[in-house]
Amino acid sequence: MAEKQLRRSLAILPMSTVMALTDLSARQIRYYETQSLVHPARNEGNRRRYSLNDVDRLLEVKDGLASGMDFATMRRLYAKTHQVESTQLESKRLSDERARHLLEAEMQQLAGMRPPQSGLQQHL
Amino acid sequence: MAEKQLRRSLAILPMSTVMALTDLSARQIRYYETQSLVHPARNEGNRRRYSLNDVDRLLEVKDGLASGMDFATMRRLYAKTHQVESTQLESKRLSDERARHLLEAEMQQLAGMRPPQSGLQQHL
DNA sequence: CTTCCATGTCAGAACTTATGACATGAAAGA
DNA sequence: TCTTTCATGTCATAAGTTCTGACATGGAAG
Numbered sequence: 001m002a003e004k005q006l007r008r009s010l011a012i013l014p015m016s017t018v019m020a021l022t023d024l025s026a027r028q029i030r031y032y033e034t035q036s037l038v039h040p041a042r043n044e045g046n047r048r049r050y051s052l053n054d055v056d057r058l059l060e061v062k063d064g065l066a067s068g069m070d071f072a073t074m075r076r077l078y079a080k081t082h083q084v085e086s087t088q089l090e091s092k093r094l095s096d097e098r099a100r101h102l103l104e105a106e107m108q109q110l111a112g113m114r115p116p117q118s119g120l121q122q123h124l
Numbered sequence: 125m126a127e128k129q130l131r132r133s134l135a136i137l138p139m140s141t142v143m144a145l146t147d148l149s150a151r152q153i154r155y156y157e158t159q160s161l162v163h164p165a166r167n168e169g170n171r172r173r174y175s176l177n178d179v180d181r182l183l184e185v186k187d188g189l190a191s192g193m194d195f196a197t198m199r200r201l202y203a204k205t206h207q208v209e210s211t212q213l214e215s216k217r218l219s220d221e222r223a224r225h226l227l228e229a230e231m232q233q234l235a236g237m238r239p240p241q242s243g244l245q246q247h248l
Numbered sequence: 249c250t251t252c253c254a255t256g257t258c259a260g261a262a263c264t265t266a267t268g269a270c271a272t273g274a275a276a277g278a
Numbered sequence: 279t280c281t282t283t284c285a286t287g288t289c290a291t292a293a294g295t296t297c298t299g300a301c302a303t304g305g306a307a308g
Contacts, residue, residue, distance in 0.1 A: 014295095015264080027287065172297085
């Protein structure tokens, strides 16, 4: 089960992909970051690299805003869920090779299964 | 079911992400393209954009090569499976908005389910 | 010994992302 | 109503990434 969390926290998606997945502008995505609502990793070249967890988060923020919720509230809300998030640090310790294989599995899921009950599906 | 195929054929992944997912070099990935083994889309800026189907394909090619199979053989092999691939054209007709939502669902799957039986899982 | 293959590597041009600053319409206050 | 604050848009400049084409190379195949 730890693997699932790891897969989702592998940060390999660039801004353009996240924009496509969330339908948010780069400006919005970066702004939410300044509001401490997402914490993308950075590659060697200082480019933001998002994980699927980050994408989920952004979609939640998007929903929250649409629902009139403010950032402070969302920050507080997320604080609870963040206990698990420390797993993200763990992924950084994995060799690239290992990480790749984990994400491969994760991407594979895309193939065709029933969506669980987290953030993204609400947007369907 | 048509949606599933659409999701997997949404091309939004850049070279760097594909490199991370396949553990192949950019050179290899582009070379396989010259061998007609993958056909990534291009964005407005002429940058390659891969779909999850493309990633799967690349992993299959990688396996094929490791098994001593040659490109011509793989090309022939894939020809069969390509009937379905025309669906990719269909995705281009979808509005961006629509496409995004489809891929969101697809990405959502990553959340946590049992992997099906296609290419990627063989690499785990 | 000579070719062909699959990759590596390099160079220059074009595209993308990063940061910081200025602008703005809509809310919220005063 | 006048004034801030908020969430975004838009610009400019710098730096990172990807593209294509070309030259190089170790190992297979002849």
